[in-house]
Amino acid sequence: MSESKKRSGLFLVGVGIIAGILLWGGFNTAMEMTNTEEFCISCHEMENTVYQELQETIHFTNRTGVRATCPDCHVPKEWIHKFVRKIQATNELYHKVMGTIDTPEKYEAKRLELAQNVWRSMKKTDSRECRNCHKFISMDLDKQAPRSSEQHDPHYWDAVDGNEPQQTCIDCHKGIAHSLPQGYDPNMDY
Amino acid sequence: MKKIALKTIAALAAIFLSTAVLAEVQSLRGDKLDTMAKKPANMKLINVKGGIERSFKLQPPMVPHEVDKYEINLKNNGCMKCHSETTYEKEKAPRVGDSHYLDRDGNVLKTLSSRRYFCTQCHAAQMGADPLVQNNFQGAK
Numbered sequence: 294m295s296e297s298k299k300r301s302g303l304f305l306v307g308v309g310i311i312a313g314i315l316l317w318g319g320f321n322t323a324m325e326m327t328n329t330e331e332f333c334i335s336c337h338e339m340e341n342t343v344y345q346e347l348q349e350t351i352h353f354t355n356r357t358g359v360r361a362t363c364p365d366c367h368v369p370k371e372w373i374h375k376f377v378r379k380i381q382a383t384n385e386l387y388h389k390v391m392g393t394i395d396t397p398e399k400y401e402a403k404r405l406e407l408a409q410n411v412w413r414s415m416k417k418t419d420s421r422e423c424r425n426c427h428k429f430i431s432m433d434l435d436k437q438a439p440r441s442s443e444q445h446d447p448h449y450w451d452a453v454d455g456n457e458p459q460q461t462c463i464d465c466h467k468g469i470a471h472s473l474p475q476g477y478d479p480n481m482d483y
Numbered sequence: 484m485k486k487i488a489l490k491t492i493a494a495l496a497a498i499f500l501s502t503a504v505l506a507e508v509q510s511l512r513g514d515k516l517d518t519m520a521k522k523p524a525n526m527k528l529i530n531v532k533g534g535i536e537r538s539f540k541l542q543p544p545m546v547p548h549e550v551d552k553y554e555i556n557l558k559n560n561g562c563m564k565c566h567s568e569t570t571y572e573k574e575k576a577p578r579v580g581d582s583h584y585l586d587r588d589g590n591v592l593k594t595l596s597s598r599r600y601f602c603t604q605c606h607a608a609q610m611g612a613d614p615l616v617q618n619n620f621q622g623a624k
Contacts, residue, residue, distance in 0.1 A: 350552070401558075438530045438549060440530070468559070469552075472554065472559065473554075474558070479567075479569075480569050
């Protein structure tokens with residue numbers, strides 16, 4: 294191989310590496326940018342409804358000043374699941390453009406359906422996003438109010454003994470960070 | 484002249500006495516009148532296992548657990564998530580009283596009457612505060 298061909302080969306590899314770093318870094322930065330609360334509530338559909346409701350709950354206002362932001366609960370932490378969720382989110386862009394929920398009335402009319410989507414996916418993943426922070430192994434039932442510890446007890450021991458879980462967080466803890474939809478029936482299996 | 488002098492002395496004495504009495508007056512929390520009141524202690528809602536006894540017949544039972552995270556609004560009633568006619572058995576919670584299912588004409592309704600919708604209007608959650616004045620009151624048995 295001639296000297297010039299060798300050089301242009303090296304040059305191409307170098308360009309490829311740099312382009313790769315730039316593209317991947319840019320992609321990652323964009324993904325992280327869309328993974329902030331500021332981004333979520335830059336749409337009034339989120340800011341005027343669910344974000345206001347969140348502020349009243351313990352996941353925003355509490356003793357210790359530690360709080361959850363939108364992506365903590367609504368975007369998976371693991372890379373592959375996060376990527377899948379981001380692709381699904383393109384559907385949300387479509388509805389943003391169409392103005393599907395751009396008034397409070399439209400939002401309320403859709404709320405049950407939207408909530409059901411979230412409940413269903415949380416049930417499917419065994420409340421994976423809850424468990425990013427809440428782990429039975431670190432849960433001290435003695436420190437809980439009697440009603441809470443009684444309800445948690447069987448699930449606590451299932452988790453400690455490594456048994457198949459009978460229920461998952463979202464089965465009981467619906468509507469803890471946002472208002473429940475009108476017409477929500479606690480007996481229904483959503 | 485003498486009368487006026489007597490009256491002045493009496494008035495002065497009255498003022499003196501009343502300030503002396505005032506200085507001893509205390510509020511129920513033990514604060515003096517001429518100093519700033521102490522900040523009341525930060526109280527939390529209490530959980531009482533087995534419920535709180537009634538103080539008089541037909542008293543709306545008091546809420547023996549925390550309720551500050553439950554909503555009662557046009558769309559939802561957080562209390563009914565456990566106390567409604569369809570959920571009380573599963574949640575082992577007391578069922579809402581029959582009287583709460585009557586409208587004002589005495590007709591029996593399938594769901595909670597809107598007159599009884601705002602639970603905390605009558606059923607109060609309790610703070611862990613001791614009475615400011617001790618007493619021997621005993622509730623109706």
